[in-house]
Amino acid sequence: MSDNNLSIESLLRRTEGLASVSATPRLDIELLLCHVLGKGRSFLFSWPEYTLNECEFQQFSELLDKRKHGNPVAYLIGTRAFWSLELLVEPSTLIPRPDTESLVETALERCDHRPRIVLDLGTGTGAIALALAKERPGWRITGCDRIPEAIALAKKNAIHNGLNQVSFIESNWFSALSEQMFDLIVSNPPYIVDNDPHLQEGDVRFEPASALTSGLDGLDDIRRISREAPAHLNDDGWLMMEHGYHQGAEVRQILLDSGFTEVDTVQDLAGHDRVTLGQLKELRSL
Numbered sequence: 001m002s003d004n005n006l007s008i009e010s011l012l013r014r015t016e017g018l019a020s021v022s023a024t025p026r027l028d029i030e031l032l033l034c035h036v037l038g039k040g041r042s043f044l045f046s047w048p049e050y051t052l053n054e055c056e057f058q059q060f061s062e063l064l065d066k067r068k069h070g071n072p073v074a075y076l077i078g079t080r081a082f083w084s085l086e087l088l089v090e091p092s093t094l095i096p097r098p099d100t101e102s103l104v105e106t107a108l109e110r111c112d113h114r115p116r117i118v119l120d121l122g123t124g125t126g127a128i129a130l131a132l133a134k135e136r137p138g139w140r141i142t143g144c145d146r147i148p149e150a151i152a153l154a155k156k157n158a159i160h161n162g163l164n165q166v167s168f169i170e171s172n173w174f175s176a177l178s179e180q181m182f183d184l185i186v187s188n189p190p191y192i193v194d195n196d197p198h199l200q201e202g203d204v205r206f207e208p209a210s211a212l213t214s215g216l217d218g219l220d221d222i223r224r225i226s227r228e229a230p231a232h233l234n235d236d237g238w239l240m241m242e243h244g245y246h247q248g249a250e251v252r253q254i255l256l257d258s259g260f261t262e263v264d265t266v267q268d269l270a271g272h273d274r275v276t277l278g279q280l281k282e283l284r285s286l
Helices: 025-037 041-046 054-068 073-077 098-110 127-135 148-160 202-206 220-232 248-257
Strands: 079-082 085-088 117-121 140-145 167-170 182-187 233-242 261-267 273-280
Touching: 025 041, 025 054, 025 073, 054 073, 073 079, 079 098, 085 127, 085 148, 098 127, 098 182, 098 233, 098 261, 098 273, 117 127, 127 140, 127 148, 140 148, 148 167, 182 220, 220 233, 220 248, 248 261, 248 273
Parallel strands: 117 140, 117 182, 140 167, 182 233
Antiparallel strands: 079 085, 233 273, 261 273
């Protein structure tokens, strides 16, 4: 193969075979090249004539072949951008998605800078907890997950992003939290219907099913969280959960049935229902 075919400019055109597995084939190649070269994307555009050496080309080719077979780019390069963070990712956890930034935005908008005690249920990579910590350094934040590998990864991400004030514990939802109380509980729980045909498509084929599916209507975990959260929320505390674009009305009713008020649904940037929240206003003095 000639050196011309090993240049960045040439390799960026090698999108054949990617269209069936990716909506962003060019971006996929850019990210793979950046990973192999240890450079930012600006390098690709500033030095299009740069020629990969044999080792770099072999590594790039192997990654590109795996991508053509559907392996998510995030798992191939080991990182994913979320909010203003770079997160390490592994196949034991869900890959953070831009939709989840709507949950972070909602929490920041509804809660001011006053010190708060916050819980991130099913933290995975730690994305939500760490994004909130980045913006609200005065908050005391705990992330929990039932998967030990997820907790280990979240702790790595805290160190990687210099956010060591966040703590992570192993817990199946509230199981290890005893009588701990919080001002804000956030969660991106599983909400896809069991056996949804879309689970056999795209990146989700490689992600842990336990982080994706939740019963015949996808709402089993949301029901459980809504039912158990009041025992762990201070007066005027908020519960905020991400869910599917078609589940807003059902999740609002679940929160109302669980005793929440100020129930509302927030849309994502595409205009789809994405986050539903409710506030707990218990009249404990009565």
